Amino acid sequence: MEKQMENGGSQHPPEGAAADWTIPQNWAHYSVEDHATWDELFARQSRLLPGRVSEAFLKGMDVLHLSRPGIPDFEELSERLMKATGWQVVAVPGLVPDDVFFDHLANRRFVSGNFIRRRDQLDYLQEPDVFHDVFGHVPLLADPVFADYMQAYGRGGLRSLEHGALHRLSRLYWYTVEFGLVREDGGIRIYGAGIVSSHGESIFALDDPSPNRIMFDLKRVMRTKYRIDDFQQNYFVLHSFDELLRQTLETDFAPLYAELDPLPDIEIGELVEGDDIITRGTQAYAAARA
Template sequence: MKKPGAANSDSELRGDYSQAGRDFTIAQDWDAYTPEMHDRWRRLYRRQSELAERYAAPQFLEGLHRLDCSYGVPRFEYANMVLGHATRWQLVAVPGFIPDEVFFEHLANRRFPVTRWIREESELDYLVEPDIFHDFFGHVPMLLDPHVADFLELYGKAGARAIAMDALPMLARIYWYTIEFGLIATPKGLKAFGAGIVSSAAETVFSVTDPDVLRLRFEPVRVMNTAYRIDDFQPNYFVLESMEQLITDLVELDFGPIYETWRDKAPIAPGTLMDGERPWRGKLAEKPE
């Protein structure tokens, strides 16, 4: 999720916050993208879309095709016409990381914040902060899936309670292990739909083909109590059986008692198989010969 970071000078994060409004939105300023930036987008898009055709979830592929953003850095106004008609979501440009409360407010009102700057040439394979390619290519296609669209609105509305109960890390893990690093079982094998996976060339393949990485069935309380890595591939992933689980397994869940029970306990280390647990043993995606 977007992490707190009010101003570039204070947080040393990238992005120009000087023109941001109180909600941290700014104009995309599409005309400011240079030919080199558009070329960089096209090369990133070509690489990742080819991998996605083999390893990404069908819902992601459908959304990507509907957005038609292969030509260069996309215009948010064009994407908003597609999103608005399909799921009533809209994109808003932001300088980079934004405060949690602002992020939740945007999601609760079906506005998805997208960073407007694009990574440098030297960062094609690894990037510390999410840029427009991660945010748009990775996240926006899934906003066209009705289950993800509804889940993100509900997630945004859940933010205030998590903050009030001092349990934000627990709620954030739900987002991390679904919207950022989620996997789904399909008739054609395991597929990726999380933005952190599908926007990364190496993790796209690793997450759905590596036979040794720990994969577990999606179980909300387990997810909320599992730590994650931000500097390497995930040591474990959680697998949905369908996108509907984002609603059916979470919407009726009372997070309050869960927060009270677990918020002060140390989270489970990533990659840990607990006593009595069984790894997910479904069909993996097949590597190309």
């Protein structure tokens, strides 16, 4: 899991990074064990996801040839992605400042860490690595609608900094891009990268009776706190990616931020009046972990 947002404003890039914080991927420097770790993670998730993940994600994997063995070369990956939707993948040295992150998204550049987790970290890693970033995020960037949403989100993020509303946008990112669910073919499918790249949460998000599953509402999501250290207690379900893009493009966020400012935050796992509840969770998992 990650906390990409709320990472501060402009800072100086670290030594060896360009002004926009990008660095070379250095694909040739990956070890045999690095590639083997990717292959193990890829094989495990690929077996699990059919029937659970959005069809757009599976199509993106095919378009980008992600089934090839080893960690993808960003240059080759970007060539295929550019042909599909005009996006590219660039390497960065870990989390980047918010304005840098938003600017990359606004210009159809997806930032990715270039390191991969150790073998003893297969099931949990707090800082996003190349598997989370590329396997989890990039396939949906080959979908034209979701690709447009991510660019619109980047532009909206830059504007949110002017209104002191970063926490609102970070919640939207968290509950869509990272931990979103979507209705598809009469069922619910996962699409958020934090779920897609996690073996445990890929099962928990759909099958466990513990979490609440609630239909997506923009204002509700932007008021809702989230946790970064464990499975989610609330998941929000889209009708479609088109709905998400439409709401993002049609909403005037400045007055929306002003409307939300006096309202209290909604706590993690809390249900409120007006929720369109699909599954009222038991919250047993969270209670056991408390």
